[in-house]
Amino acid sequence: MRSRARTAGPRRSRTFRAAAVAVTVAASLSLTACGSGSSGSDGAGGAVKLSFSWWGDASRAKATQDAIALFEKANPGITVTTQYATFGPYNQKLATQIAGGGAPDLMQIDWGNQSQYAKSSTLLDLATGSGTVDISGLDAKFVGSGKDGSKQVAIPFGQATQGFVVNEAKLKSLGVDVPKAGWTWDDLAAFAKQVHDASAGKVAGISDPGSTWPAFQSWLVQHGKPLYAPDGKLGFTEADLTDFWAFCTGLRKSGAATPANVTATLTAGPAEDPLAKGTAAAEWDYDSIFASHVAATKDTLTLVPLPTVNGRTGMYAKPSMLLSVYAGSKHPKEAAKLLSFLVNDPQAAGALGSSRGMFPNVEVRKQQAASATGNNKVVSDFEAASATLLSATPSAPPKGDGQLLTLMQRIYGAVSFDQQSPAQGAKSFMQQAQQILAG
Amino acid sequence: MSDPILAAAPGPLTAARRPRRRGTGRTLLWHATVVVIVLVVVYPVIWMLGTSFKPATEIVTSNRPWPLHWTTQNFPDGWHANPSVTFGRFFTNSLIISVCAVVGTLASCSLAAYAFSRLQFRGRSVLFGAMVVTILLPYHVLIVPQYAIFKQFGWINTDLPIIAPKFLATEAFFIFLMVQFMRGVPREIDEAARMDGCGPYRTFFHVLLPLTRPALITSAIFSFIWTWNDFFTQLVYLNDTANFTVPIGLSLFVDQTTMTSYGPMMAMSILALLPVFLFFLAFQRLLVDGATSSGLKG
Numbered sequence: 001m002r003s004r005a006r007t008a009g010p011r012r013s014r015t016f017r018a019a020a021v022a023v024t025v026a027a028s029l030s031l032t033a034c035g036s037g038s039s040g041s042d043g044a045g046g047a048v049k050l051s052f053s054w055w056g057d058a059s060r061a062k063a064t065q066d067a068i069a070l071f072e073k074a075n076p077g078i079t080v081t082t083q084y085a086t087f088g089p090y091n092q093k094l095a096t097q098i099a100g101g102g103a104p105d106l107m108q109i110d111w112g113n114q115s116q117y118a119k120s121s122t123l124l125d126l127a128t129g130s131g132t133v134d135i136s137g138l139d140a141k142f143v144g145s146g147k148d149g150s151k152q153v154a155i156p157f158g159q160a161t162q163g164f165v166v167n168e169a170k171l172k173s174l175g176v177d178v179p180k181a182g183w184t185w186d187d188l189a190a191f192a193k194q195v196h197d198a199s200a201g202k203v204a205g206i207s208d209p210g211s212t213w214p215a216f217q218s219w220l221v222q223h224g225k226p227l228y229a230p231d232g233k234l235g236f237t238e239a240d241l242t243d244f245w246a247f248c249t250g251l252r253k254s255g256a257a258t259p260a261n262v263t264a265t266l267t268a269g270p271a272e273d274p275l276a277k278g279t280a281a282a283e284w285d286y287d288s289i290f291a292s293h294v295a296a297t298k299d300t301l302t303l304v305p306l307p308t309v310n311g312r313t314g315m316y317a318k319p320s321m322l323l324s325v326y327a328g329s330k331h332p333k334e335a336a337k338l339l340s341f342l343v344n345d346p347q348a349a350g351a352l353g354s355s356r357g358m359f360p361n362v363e364v365r366k367q368q369a370a371s372a373t374g375n376n377k378v379v380s381d382f383e384a385a386s387a388t389l390l391s392a393t394p395s396a397p398p399k400g401d402g403q404l405l406t407l408m409q410r411i412y413g414a415v416s417f418d419q420q421s422p423a424q425g426a427k428s429f430m431q432q433a434q435q436i437l438a439g
Numbered sequence: 440m441s442d443p444i445l446a447a448a449p450g451p452l453t454a455a456r457r458p459r460r461r462g463t464g465r466t467l468l469w470h471a472t473v474v475v476i477v478l479v480v481v482y483p484v485i486w487m488l489g490t491s492f493k494p495a496t497e498i499v500t501s502n503r504p505w506p507l508h509w510t511t512q513n514f515p516d517g518w519h520a521n522p523s524v525t526f527g528r529f530f531t532n533s534l535i536i537s538v539c540a541v542v543g544t545l546a547s548c549s550l551a552a553y554a555f556s557r558l559q560f561r562g563r564s565v566l567f568g569a570m571v572v573t574i575l576l577p578y579h580v581l582i583v584p585q586y587a588i589f590k591q592f593g594w595i596n597t598d599l600p601i602i603a604p605k606f607l608a609t610e611a612f613f614i615f616l617m618v619q620f621m622r623g624v625p626r627e628i629d630e631a632a633r634m635d636g637c638g639p640y641r642t643f644f645h646v647l648l649p650l651t652r653p654a655l656i657t658s659a660i661f662s663f664i665w666t667w668n669d670f671f672t673q674l675v676y677l678n679d680t681a682n683f684t685v686p687i688g689l690s691l692f693v694d695q696t697t698m699t700s701y702g703p704m705m706a707m708s709i710l711a712l713l714p715v716f717l718f719f720l721a722f723q724r725l726l727v728d729g730a731t732s733s734g735l736k737g
Contacts, residue, residue: 051678053678057691057692058521058522058691061521061522061680062522065522065523081678081679083678083679084680085687085690086691089674089690092674092675093674093675096582096583096586096675097586097675099583099586100583100587100590101590271701298496298500
């Protein structure tokens with residue numbers, strides 16, 4: 001820098017002042033983000049334009065667009081524009097749209113974000129608001145998951161249930177029987193050990209469920225405890241978590257569950273997890289993910305309900321996604337009408353097929369189940385068989401649930417690598433979890 | 440974000456003495472080492488290339504970078520993966536946005552840099568400080584107010600929110616780069632231009648701009664690559680599938696809640712790398728040329 005610009009005055013204070021001014025300007029700029037506005041643009045001549053967004057892949061997009069085409073045909077005055085992205089980016093984008101006041105009229109939301117969006121009055125009350133949805137044909141226990149307090153802020157779509165995805169082919173080759181409904185955790189331990197021994201230690205019976213947050217939730221429900229108290233705080237004690245982790249550690253040490261380095265690959269998703277790699281014969285998961293597990297392996301897989309404690313499985317109907325109407329929508333009536341069509345109409349069910357999981361309307365679902373084939377048949381049979389085993393669906397998780405999920409992975413990682421005892425791990429988990437939920 | 444390689448200000452060239460010839464053995468060893476290092480660096484790309492020719496079942500089961508059974512089916516599958524829109528559309532959109540971003544960045548940032556490095560005006564140092572501070576602002580802080588503004592303009596679901604800021608010299612990093620470069624150009628050249636009757640604009644166009652070519656090329660390369668690879672901005676502002684760009688198109692292949700089609704994704708990723716690779720190849724030569732001409736004789 002040979003020739004510096006000539007400036008008067010002492011250099012340092014100038015730069016400092018410049019920086020200070022800049023920070024103030026930047027700060028005031030970001031404060032002017034007022035989210036008032038509404039989505040959708042008014043078409044001419046009384047035509048209504050709705051926007052609808054969801055997450056998913058190309059096949060879901062195609063099925064959804066087919067369903068929307070049927071809706072537009074039945075309602076000539078309404079046109080629907082669609083947007084979709086994949087799960088992670090979709091939620092980032094939706095958060096930006098909501099903050100910037102440009103959310104779509106009808107949107108697919110994740111159960112983990114429901115309470116957060118409901119608290120900020122982003123979601124329309126679909127029971128008493130300016131647009132209402134017919135929920136008489138849906139399972140009341142399941143619809144409750146879309147409630148925030150007394151308001152029906154979302155309609156659940158796509159019922160998922162917890163279970164064990166079991167590699168039937170592998171068990172056959174090892175000469176181990178596929179577990180049956182009504183088994184206990186002791187049965188599970190014995191079964192998993194048997195797999196380990198029969199395969200000479202090459203295959204673990206199950207992928208270690210110790211790092212799986214929702215698996216711990218099922219365990220709690222079996223013992224008559226909720227994951228979250230009604231006030232959004234933790235509903236369990238340090239001792240509960242210690243018990244769970246001690247049980248998992250016992251399985252891991254005997255070789256019945258996967259070793260720490262293999263368990264860590266669970267986060268890679270169904271395409272690369274222990275079940276796909278053939279290092280575990282069974283894995284805790286939601287039945288909605290079953291098709292992805294099947295796609296990742298050549299072996300035949302099946303679904304088995306969770307082990308029971310005092311006859312309770314701790315399984316419940318979890319919404320894999322929900323549909324909500326944006327509170328700032330210019331056409332709440334029409335948006336609710338579209339939502340109603342998507343969750344009730346047999347035509348919609350025909351177009352959507354299994355792209356969004358189990359259809360919400362119970363009558364239509366029965367018809368769908370009757371004609372299901374392949375993976376869908378396995379899942380719908382499993383759902384039908386498990387219907388009597390389900391507990392009530394808890395209310396939507398509080399904000400921070402997603403962080404607790406990763407916290408569990410991190411701390412159990414340390415426990416499984418023997419850096420911490422289950423009791424020590426549980427202690428630090430409780431401390432950090434309480435901070436997250438309070439923050 | 441990787442650290443960009445800053446174009447070094449041209450110094451006087453030292454005539455490098457030719458090194459004495461080393462032994463053939465040492466040269467071989469040296470080359471072998473370099474080749475091994477290159478292989479390690481390039482391995483992911485090789486794996487990606489190989490995977491794009493694998494059938495779906497082989498991708499998750501074998502760890503070999505090359506396929507056992509060759510197939511080219513992934514390319515048409517990936518190209519037509521989305522209902523109603525082909526990948527070609529995404530490439531066109533990405534290209535439009537990236538080229539506009541390069542033009543906008545070069546035009547606006549070079550002018551801003553000229554003002555900061557050569558012109559005297561009130562509040563210059565304050566403004567310069569403000570501009571540098573904007574480099575430190577994380578993008579996620581800006582996105583919500585920006586979204587609200589562009590929504591007022593009615594620009595959502597068009598390319599404008601992505602392109603327009605580039606024409607308004609918002610890329611502070613490039614301004615900073617050019618300012619530093621221009622400060623390295625001797626003022627005597629400006630003086631000479633003024634003697635010959637150039638105003639500030641002609642001085643800028645005919646004298647300073649040709650001399651800052653290395654900085655301009657560097658900015659062009661990086662703004663192209665960054666825009667081509669940018670995901671979040673494009674994701675937030677573009678709604679219709681027909682307006683999507685390559686990064687968004689690629690992300691549609693990966694969905695944790697359903698299935699991931701790795702084969703078509705890798706095939707399209709390979710195609711997505713090509714323009715960046717070619718762009719870099721075309722401009723890299725200019726970069727080297729520019730760095731060796733400082734405009735001073737002797």
